[in-house]
Amino acid sequence: MKDPKNKILILGIGNYLMGDEGIGVHLAERLALEVLPEGVDVVDGGTGGFHLLEYFESYPNVILIDATLDTNPVGTIRKIKPKFSMDFPQAMSTHDIGMKDLVNALQILGTMPVIDLFVVSIESIQQQGIILTPEIEAIIPLLKDKVKELMHELLVTEKVLN
């Protein structure tokens, strides 16, 4: 567990062994190397499922990054504000069951944080390997900017609230 006093958790999820499906984990790894403002933690959530429940309960804001298989062009980045498990994209990655169960659990327990979800459209989840395809590698700077932009917005809002 990171510092629960912090306000924002950036949580990348995905399977590191399955190519682009691991985009969330790759981004978390890279963000963890940077100096981020006070109040922000970065966690590589892997394919954690229920193991991640407490992370969600410890932060008022969670920025989630994951891959999705949809009809959008490869590399499309979308931001979603899911409130219920059914708000998550239908085909979100290979661990959608774990993620949806987790969100169901947070709802029932009444401990759901504010979640902002960035999903990146990928071509296939049948890829094997720990290297991203050039198409997905190329959008990492943009994805990183978008995540950090939201992070700064949330930090400002949090300060206003306090």
Added chain:
Amino acid sequence: MSKRIVVDPVTRIEGHLRVEADIENGKIVDAYSSGTMVRLLEEILRGRDPRDAWAFVGRVCGVCTSTHSLTSVRCVEDALGIEVPPNAELVRNLMHCVLYMHDHVVHFYHLHAMDWVDVVAALKADPKKTSELAQSISKWPKSSPGYFADIQTRIQKFVESGQLGIFANGYWGHPAYKLPAEVNLIGLAHYLEALDWQKEIVKVQAIFGGKNPHPNYLVGGMACSINLDDVSGINAERLAYIHQLLKQGKEFINQVYIPDLMAIASFYKDWGAIGGGLGNYLVYGDLPTKGYRDTASYKFPSGAILNKDISKVYEVDLRKEDEVQEFITNSWYDYEGEGGKAKGLHPWKGESKINYTGPKPPFEHLDTSKEYSYLKTPRWKGNAMEVGPLARVLVGYAKGVEEYKAIVDKTLKDLDVPVAALFSTLGRTAARGLEAVLAADWALEFYDSLIANIKAGDTRMAEMSKFDPATWPKEALGVGHAEAPRGALAHWINIKDEKIANYQLVVPTTWNASPRDAKGQMSAYEAALIDTPVHDETQPLEIIRTIHSFDPCMACSVHLYDEDGKTISRVSVVGD
């Protein structure tokens, strides 16, 4: 005229299992199990440093994560002749027991209970009667009428809103649900309590493993340093916290999980005669107490049982080339060299060359007369074997180990069912609960031993004298095994010139869910589905019960087809 039933992965869902089965006169008469997704971990590992393999294999899945890492460090240590210090063995055992406690409880309440507990019926229960019933089966304190009434109010909202998939997608009202409303309500209340409980117990993994999910392991021992007075390592305060978590974990298992399991099972005794399947059981063994090589010291004894004959337990040797072999008769792979596809390979000689010959997705049916799975077909001395909690409990029981004898006999007596009832869907689900009890007890034993060692001045946590590749032989073979919560798991490694030359995993779900072999012998899932009754083919609750009783490491969907092969119903089966 039989109808075809399909349990489908619907690509994109973890695990990718599909089962096609034929129903005749309300019963399953034939079944085919297919893994439609491939994870060529072997290819990712080839050429890498064997000391790093645990970190990669730990990523293969979010549920079994630490088990794969444990198995990996064991196989490398086995190859290099490394014996880990007693403290490392104890910490590994502790983490493994905690995984069992977590996994079995989560499986029961969150992946399996709703197959037996009717959520909607629970809303009709009388809170006062529920309270009386709860207090009659357990001394668990959360049992007042007000508590149960609150739960009903909370859940009522979710059921009405239809916003929660878990409560929206059930077969509520199906006649195969047999529990009184009050038992349903107890099950539902504890479903919620278990959510909170599970996040506490996994902290033990995070403390010893540095993080969770995907905790850290180390070839030669464990990466955590123990010093009672050190603020940053595993110190007296953290150990005391672990002790508290283990005691709380045990309390929940004994006062909530087991009373619920017994109460629910007492209404489903007919399932003690359904879903038995193979009758062959295989256990590699785990939880060594005197070193990994000393299999006699294992808390989970190893062995094999054939044809439900518990008067005899066969020895198992993972090094012998004629014991564990993988066949690909019905799998989308090719083997090179003499014998080709017809031969079986011991995993040290294993190959993973894909040759997909199935239909182009999306498709409605597999051609099960040809290859139909990405899973290979493992066999033990040519026999199809079931792995998992039931196999472990049966082997412990058959070997006459006192702890197993006591708990199994008591359970059979309390439920008033014969030993034969163990070979069933109910037996599988019950065995999982009994294991959780044992694991919780053992965790505390291991904790006490660890404290005793530390107090005696032994703080060694890793044996590093052979960590440097310069000390390694030019070539070395190793096998690492573990008992994952869902069954026997082993990794075989071939190290050449300091790198991984070959790495093969045979995972529990491969034993259970694989396609038939050349002789036409079914594996465990296929066999267990035969004769399973299906009351209403648009709501195949019974199939889900049997499949879930194996704790499949996957999520799947059940599709039902009519005679023309059209989908008539589609059902989400949630698993992990």
